[in-house]
Amino acid sequence: MILHRDDDPTRRPILVETGDFHEVTDIITLPAESKPTATWVILLLMSLSLLSVMVGMIGYLFWEGTGVWGVNIPVGWGWAIVNFVWWIGIGHAGTLISAILFLFRQKWRTAINRFSEAMTIFAVMCAGIFPGIHVGRIWVIYWVFPLPNQMSAWPNFRSPLLWDVFAVSTYFTVSVLFWYMGLIPDLATFRDRATTKIRKVVLHIFSLGWRGSARHWQNYERAYLILAAISTPLVLSVHSIVSFDFAVSKVPGWHTTIFPPYFVAGAVFSGFALVETLLIIARQVFGLQKVVRMHHLDNMNKFMLLTGSLVGYAYGMELFIAWYSGNVYEKFAFYNRALGEYWWAYWIMVTCNVVIPQLFWFKKIRFNIPIMFIITIFINIGMWFERFVIVITLHADFLPSSWGYYRPTWVDIWTYIGTFGLFGTFFLLFMKYLPQLAIAEVKGVMPEASPHFGDAHHAPVGAKSGANSKGH
Amino acid sequence: MEKTISEVKPKVFGVLAEFSSPKDVYHAAEKVRDKGFKKWDVHSPFPIHGIDGAMGLGDSRVGWIALFAAMAGCFGGFGLQYWINMFAQPVVIGGKPLNPYPAFVPVTFEPGILFTAFGCLLGMLALNGLPRLYHATFKSKNFHRFSDNGFFISIEAKDPRFNLNETKKLLEDIGGRNIEVLED
Known part of the structure; x- marks a missing residue:
């Protein structure tokens, strides 16, 4: 059963203060059933403007060709792949929170899983744009798929770039299915509370006639469990395959076996940072302090401390192997990263990803919202620079005569900024019109949900709640 | 009345x-x-x-549906690559074998996952007789x-x-x- 296996009925989960199912429904449905706030409308308009900037930039790119970007030989991969890897890495935390924490029966995940699943979908959309538009001849983009055609030509299945197509499209589809499946019971809750005709009809269709039947729940829970179980290796495989884009090539500084685990750790790291950034904002804007508690933020901070340290270890190991390998090209690649023309990018990366997250060793900082908010922003910047540092290794390869310096153009910059508009628009619409928290799951982890609630052989519920609810 | x-x-x-x-x-x-x-x-x-x-x-019988979907995805993915490289478009690249199966692992794995996910959701709906408005x-x-x-x-x-x-x-x-x- 969902989230019940480790049930200790003597302990009220830190998740919900209330013992009333109806109150939970009211809290979570409130934003969707009330009028949009001014803050929300302003944020949506800002997002829409950025989104139109992105659409304009992409239109210009299609019209003019990829020459409007700063990419050229020797740096044939510029901001586009940096942004792609960055966005898709961000998405990974969402799957991780919903799938891995589910498998480990971490009840606290219910506070953040719906957000992070939504975030995954929108981040993967932003990520998918870049490989989609970078091809030059956009009208033959369907060549990436193995479709029969008049040339009898097929894609090259030995290329990591093709593996990427399969990994990313599978990842997007599975994330959408997982998310939608979680939404079905909650959409039924929305349907049953709907007052207007249009809401009733739309929600009735999308909730598929869900009627909370125990026979249905049984199949539902099994299906959800399997989806969680397959999403876990999926998320690891996706970022491993993304790292193959680099690792399978023979460029010094890229051709290393550490890349898959190092990319996965970095992805989780940046994803948790962005989930927390958004969560802190959403918590304030929508008044979710009762459900998203300090304890959850603390758990996420610990996750970032762990993955940040893993990333720091990977940086150190890369340097060590470059020296230990005795390979001059490898040695030069890392010397050049840290002390060459792009030294500033390398040290921004190290500061943001390795040094700053170490502050999370201090409990005071893990429980201080403004400071953790700033740290998460630093992590997001640092992880963008990590990908930049890796990609930019290209600027000084084997022959000094072909070295060059890469600069993004204004189109590069505005396309990237524009993707925040895409992300923001979808995220704000989600926050307003869909259940931000998994209503059924939140209810399911309350002690009152147990069929043995209040039975004599259990200690009184809530006895330890004070000890467990750190902060508020 | x-x-x-x-x-x-x-x-x-x-x-x-x-x-x-x-x-x-x-x-x-x-x-x-x-x-x-x-x-x-x-x-x-x-x-x-x-x-x-x-x-x-x-x-629940959802697991069986998911298992069959997973098998279909994996065999389909590998079969597609094998057929393309061995029969439809046999091209020797760098003197490497036509069937470098380790390189086919990602596109065997990913369709397996994709089909399983569809098997779970659609299987769950089918067993429950949903959608039923x-x-x-x-x-x-x-x-x-x-x-x-x-x-x-x-x-x-x-x-x-x-x-x-x-x-x-x-x-x-x-x-x-x-x-x-x-x-x-």
């Missing part, structure tokens, strides 16, 4: 009773199970732990609470042990409130 005897009576779908907590509905379900009913159901806002045991349900329970004036804080037991008239008055009485005896007769 008065009805004449010539009017056809609407068909009875079953009886619906409301319970106030997961605990109540759980123990009530045990009693309905012990009476030997087969066509009945429990409705709750979230899955109640152990309710399948209290109702005497067997195991009409159901007799939706006519009830109380039933909308199932998605909020209400817990219900419905016993269908199709069950061989169903008897309108006795079943109503049974639901009352085991603690049911707001007992309703549902018409189909």
